[in-house]
Amino acid sequence: MPNRLSHLGAPPASFKIEDLRTFCACNVAGGVAGVAVDLILFPLDTIKTRLQSPQGFNKAGGFRGIYAGVPSAAIGSFPNAAAFFITYEYVKWFLHTDSSSYLMPVKHMLAASAGEVVACLIRVPSEVVKQRAQVSASSRTFQIFSNILYTEGIQGLYRGYKSTVLREALWSWRQDHVVDCWQSAVCGAFAGGFAAAVTTPLDVAKTRIMLAKAGSSTASGNVLSALHGVWRTQGLSGLFAGVFPRTAAISLGGFIFLGAYEQTRSLLLELGRASP
Template identity: 80%
Template sequence: MEPRESWAALAAGGVAGVCVDLILFPLDTVKTRLQSPQGFRKAGGFRGIYAGVPSTAIGSFPNAAAFFITYEYVKSVLHCGSTSYLTPVTHMVAASFGEVVACLIRVPSEVIKQRAQVSPSSGTFRILSHTLYHEGIQGLYRGYKSTVLREIPFSLVQFPLWESLKDLWSWKQGHVVDSWQSAVCGAFAGGFAAAVTTPLDVAKTRIMLAKAGSTNASGNVLAALGGIWRTQGLSGLFAGVVPRMTAISLGGFIFLGTYEKTRQLLL
């Protein structure tokens, strides 16, 4: 991948990340509170739906930029000499590497954001200070494993589906899809991926919100899923699925459409 393409992917990814995270923040807050072990009302209901937004505003650009520059780089390396039937595998591997790198930035931001979302009376800086004082740096990475285990399956579904839908649409109309068409493909791919990975998202939320020293605080995803199944059943595993699907469908439209348009302009 040429330096110009690398910079375009980095900048376009960052811009897309900031746009989608800030526009859809209220839906994300509602989803987090629905998944909270204390329940939607006690977690804040519809009050203070922008609680935790500073953490998101700071983390969005580097997080999305890290994902896309890794995704495009790995994709370009694996595409060399690969056959067409291996293309979906290439997209899966590239997306997985992108998520592992991006989560190094995303998880600390996500931990602070989600704790602020369920404690709207506490400020972002206060929550950050409290986390560092009581748990240290490792507290900011609480849920790293569960986030990666959520994001990789999500990306394994979303990105190959997005790329395949774009290829199909391009073939049907006889030319490469426009940025708005890429956005539509992103919305379908994101919504479907969101639905099937909701249980992993619920487990990640419970781990991040768990009190230090509790069972869920250990970060064991299977234990968290088992606990949710035993206490709340299937409805608990799919708590917040509607706002999650809605947010990620809209997010896929904004995120991938903005990425494609910005990248085209920069190139």
């Protein structure tokens, strides 16, 4: 997930037309930027997933079919990013207060957490299908989606929801204030990379839960149980499997996201001013 909390202020209590245009432009730009990051860095995500898979990197596909699962990521990326932005902005507005600035980080953390809870309603089904396609490149995305619904029902698409929300909420708390573009790019890359490395065990647990065989203990979605299982069989190296491609993807994602976000936002605002 890119650094998507920058440059977004809480909407005022009453919208003017220009405020509404700016708010909509920011949210659409965030969605477009999210899609750009997901598609450009998809190969790194595939490598990370295969490194974390229980069958091991080579059996999961190695470097073959590196774009397996990309349709699922492409379909889910925009609505996922938009859902986060809309919820994040609404909660910030709802919690708006004139109290001391020391409460601002708390407000941003709560807004980010709420945004992740809502966004994960879209992200998790997309992630489940994507990750299964990544470790089974010979299967088509729609075939995997249909098979999940047939064998596990709708709950199969939400396997790993708790671990995903926990991982994303912890990751998103790193950004608690609005900063300049260059600060966002540099600080976001370093902070995002560090947060990505620290939360890798949660990402491993999420991957194992999503890829686990239906009916197994891991498939039940217990995060601590999944973490313990990885620790017992693979130790510390297993808990941090895929840490390098994950850290690289998120660090690079901050720069790509910022560029795509600013370009799209500027274009939309310019078009908005030109329209009557």
